[in-house]
Amino acid sequence: xxxxxxxxxxxxxxxxxxxxxxxxxxxxxxxxxxxxxxxxxxxxxxxxxxxxxxxxxxxxxxxxxxxxxxxxxxxxxxxxxxxxxxxxxxxxxxxxxxxxxxxxxxxxxxxxxxxxxxxxxxxxxxxxxxxxxxxxxxxxxxxxxxxxxxxxxxxxxxxx
Numbered sequence: 001x002x003x004x005x006x007x008x009x010x011x012x013x014x015x016x017x018x019x020x021x022x023x024x025x026x027x028x029x030x031x032x033x034x035x036x037x038x039x040x041x042x043x044x045x046x047x048x049x050x051x052x053x054x055x056x057x058x059x060x061x062x063x064x065x066x067x068x069x070x071x072x073x074x075x076x077x078x079x080x081x082x083x084x085x086x087x088x089x090x091x092x093x094x095x096x097x098x099x100x101x102x103x104x105x106x107x108x109x110x111x112x113x114x115x116x117x118x119x120x121x122x123x124x125x126x127x128x129x130x131x132x133x134x135x136x137x138x139x140x141x142x143x144x145x146x147x148x149x150x151x152x153x154x155x156x157x158x159x160x
Contacts, residue, residue, distance in 0.1 A: 143156065
C-alpha cells in the first residue's frame with residue numbers, strides 16, 4: 001500500500017468503529033481504529049492497513065506452526081522479522097512434546113481472528129493489535145507498520 005501524500009486532504013481526528021470480514025466464509029469481526037494525532041490518512045486507508053496487518057499476523061502464526069512457508073511474508077515483513085519468526089517456530093517445536101500442544105490444537109486448528117485494534121501514532125507509524133484464536137486458546141499479535149521508501153511495511157511483529 002502506498003504511503004500518504006502531502007496533497008491537500010481533509011484532516012481526520014475521530015475514531016472509526018466497524019466490522020470487517022477477513023475471509024468470505026467467516027462472520028464479520030469488530031475493528032476499531034483510533035488516532036493519537038490528527039492526520040490526512042483516511043479511515044479507509046487505516047482500515048485497509050489493519051486488514052493487511054491482520055492477514056499477515058494470521059499467516060505469521062501459520063508459519064510458526066509449520067503450516068505455511070515464510071516466503072509468503074517476504075513482501076510485507078523485514079528479513080529480520082522473518083528470521084525471528086522462524087527461530088520462535090524452531091524453539092516452539094523443539095520444546096513441546098509431539099503429543100498435545102504442537103500436534104493437536106496448535107498444529108491443526110485454523111487461526112480465527114477475533115478483533116482488530118489499530119492506532120495511528122504518527123504520520124508514518126501505525127500500530128495494530130490483533131486478537132485471534134486457535135481452538136480454545138487466544139493469542140495476540142502486535143504489528144507496527146511504518147512507511148519505508150514510500151510504502152507501508154511491517155517493522156515489528158510480535159505474537160504471544
